[in-house]
Amino acid sequence: MARRTALGEALLMAGYTQEGLAEKLGVDRATVQRWHSGKNRPQPYLWPKLAKALGVSPQQLRELLADSAGSPLPQSEETAANSAGVDRRSVLSTGVSMGILLALGESGTRAFNPAVVDTFVDLRDSLVTADSLLGSASLVNSAVEQVSNVARLFGRADLKTRGRLFEVGALFAEFCGWLADDLGRFEDGRSWSRQALEWAHSSGSSDLLTYILMRMSQQAQLVGDEGAAAALAYSSVRHDRSVKSVRVRAAARQQAAHASALDGDESSALSHIDDAYDLSTKNLDEEDPYSLAGYCTPAYVTVQRAAVLSTLGKYREALDEYDRVLDDWPHEFHRERGLHLARRTLVAVRSGLPDAAVESGCTALAIARETQSRRTVRELARSAAGMQQWRSYAGVDDFLEAVATEGEAEWAH
Structure with a gap:
């Protein structure tokens, strides 16, 4: 049975599920799951909201967090937690700097603590959460910097940790591709995705590989390369049986629906989008530590259905x-x-x-x-x-x- 931390116990006593707390705080469920298991602490900018959710004082929350990780809170976290009116962008920048210092060390050559990988995962969670609210231009430099930082660690990691680093590197590279797309830099976006695909292959993760193939199909569709969009979408679906996350499978299916619509195959397009919707209604898989396609909810699949109907020429149905x-x-x-x-x-x-x-x-x-x-x-x-x-x-x-x-x-x- 998984270990439950003092913070995890407090959250349960307050009546919060992992999904409920994630929604309340605006973070991924996987992030809350790591708090429950003691792998990570909540980032300081979340502490005021977390204390309010639990109905505890700032000092009581600090005690819970210290008990959860089995060590005193670093002074940097104490200072950040006590700062009033902290700006989210400032916290993100501080978190990025802390991640660099922790991971690279002074010499840049010594071995590093594998727990640093979780620091990078949390940084990405924060950047992804902030992206839709702050805009891509505010975050792209931080995301690109993290790709370089992760890559510098490949040669210093043991075999097991290197696999996770390739996963995290692929995630950051894919995120850079997303930001580039939103900024209208489509060729940059596709270049980032090719880097992500290489690292996903190196990681051995079928979930990552499927997800990035799906994203590359979206990028090809974005620039009007319909042949590549269809081929990449169908390729992502071929990995379906080895994919653990139901949301990644849903994302792949909805993109296959777009591919079928581009090919003029209405029956196949609607079948794929129906499959995607059914998968999107299922609970997130415990074995999906990065919430790769956590956004692929019923609402997301519904707007994709509208886009598919538009491609098929069914405009009034799409509008509905x-x-x-x-x-x-x-x-x-x-x-x-x-x-x-x-x-x-x-x-x-x-x-x-x-x-x-x-x-x-x-x-x-x-x-x-x-x-x-x-x-x-x-x-x-x-x-x-x-x-x-x-x-x-x-x-x-x-x-x-x-x-x-x-x-x-x-x-x-």
């Missing part, structure tokens, strides 16, 4: 799917809501509904500006091209001018 899910979209995926609203805008255009297009287009543009998502702006530019005929409709001309202005800023950027 978007409307069914976007009003209740999870707040932590704010940037993604903008992207899907931009795609809804294009569906509204193709359905001949200028009012609906302007409504979602304006909201999507506001979110794109807020999160600096160049990808969302490009999606909106596709809609604008089809709305020129409606300039006399209320709001259309203003929307087209706003998209054009933002597009000019994008190219200048």
Whole structure:
């Protein structure tokens, strides 16, 4: 039976499941699982919210955390925990610096503590969580730096630790690819994914390999390389039986649905998306330590169904799917809501509904500006091209001018 820490006991006494606490604090379930097992402590910026959730004082929380890890809290954590009004970006930067110091040491050549790998995992969790709220431009330098830091450790690790390092390196490289895509640097994104694929092969993880093949299919689709998008999607599904995480399997299936839609195979596309939805409703697998596709929830699969229907030319059905899910979209995926609203805008255009297009287009543009998502702006530019005929409709001309202005800023950027 797994060891339960003092913090884990306190969370259970307070009535929290791992899933419930993760949702409340805005972190991955795998992160909470590591707190329960004592592998890691919560990062200092979460302490005020955690103390409030447990109904304890800051001092009582510090005692729980010290008991959980079996050692006193480092002074750096005490200082961070006692700082009022701490800025999330500052904490992330501090965490990155601590990770570098812990992992590389003074000489850069000596062996390192394998527990440092968990430090990198926590750093990635924090960056991924912050990404949708802060925007890619705020985080890309930190993510790229961590790829280099992990790579420098490959030659200093024992065999078992090296396998985990390859996994973490692949995760950071894939994340860099995601950030590059959102910044409109598509070739950079594909280059990062190729690096991630190499390290995923080296790690021996079928889950990672499948996930990154799925992501490479998404990237190929993003730049209009439909043949590569289909081939990569079908390749990811071929690993299905060896994949442990139900969410990774769901992500692979939804991308296979896109591939089938690109091939014009409606029956196969809808079958794949139905399979993805069923898998997305299942609990996260305990054997998925990185929550690779934790975002692949029923809501996510529903917006992907809408996109698949759009590819198949079923625009009114796609519009219904978007409307069914976007009003209740999870707040932590704010940037993604903008992207899907931009795609809804294009569906509204193709359905001949200028009012609906302007409504979602304006909201999507506001979110794109807020999160600096160049990808969302490009999606909106596709809609604008089809709305020129409606300039006399209320709001259309203003929307087209706003998209054009933002597009000019994008190219200048």
